[in-house]
Amino acid sequence: MRSGEGKTVCVTGAFGYIASCLVKQLLLRGYTVKASVRDPGSYDSAVEGCEGVFHTASPFNHDVKDPEAELLDPAVKGTLNVLNSCANSSSIKRVVLTFIIAAVTYNGKRRTPDAVDESWFTDLDYCRGLKVCVWISATSSHAILTSELLHFTCNL
Numbered sequence: 001m002r003s004g005e006g007k008t009v010c011v012t013g014a015f016g017y018i019a020s021c022l023v024k025q026l027l028l029r030g031y032t033v034k035a036s037v038r039d040p041g042s043y044d045s046a047v048e049g050c051e052g053v054f055h056t057a058s059p060f061n062h063d064v065k066d067p068e069a070e071l072l073d074p075a076v077k078g079t080l081n082v083l084n085s086c087a088n089s090s091s092i093k094r095v096v097l098t099f100i101i102a103a104v105t106y107n108g109k110r111r112t113p114d115a116v117d118e119s120w121f122t123d124l125d126y127c128r129g130l131k132v133c134v135w136i137s138a139t140s141s142h143a144i145l146t147s148e149l150l151h152f153t154c155n156l
Contacts, residue, residue: 013057
């Protein structure tokens with residue numbers, strides 16, 4: 001029997017690059033995979049009956065006029081919608097949140113072959129100086145959602 005046989009999971013952003021690779025691997029391992037849509041509340045039916053959720057959906061665009069409205073707000077609201085749906089589901093056992101690499105590597109440090117850990121989180125002032133909106137959004141949403149995730153975990 002394959003490791004995921006009889007288990008159902010939800011993958012948000014299933015048509016994105018990372019998520020599409022994840023979906024393929026989950027299917028190969030025998031999982032039933034549900035994909036989700038972006039509308040608030042639409043995650044309720046997508047996560048119902050699932051044991052786990054992989055949240056990979058997030059806006060990503062370098063050419064933005066209003067980074068907060070086009071990147072940060074949708075990233076945070078989308079993730080909170082997913083977490084709320086998971087909290088309302090009796091079947092969810094695990095939630096995996098993914099963030100783009102921009103959330104943990106842009107800090108002015110010289111790249112080394114060392115593993116990336118908490119000391120590598122992106123420095124917002126460094127990103128603001130370079131005016132790279134997507135890095136700022138990724139880092140800001142990561143910080144906001146880390147505190148929300150702690151609240152969610154305590155209430156699960």
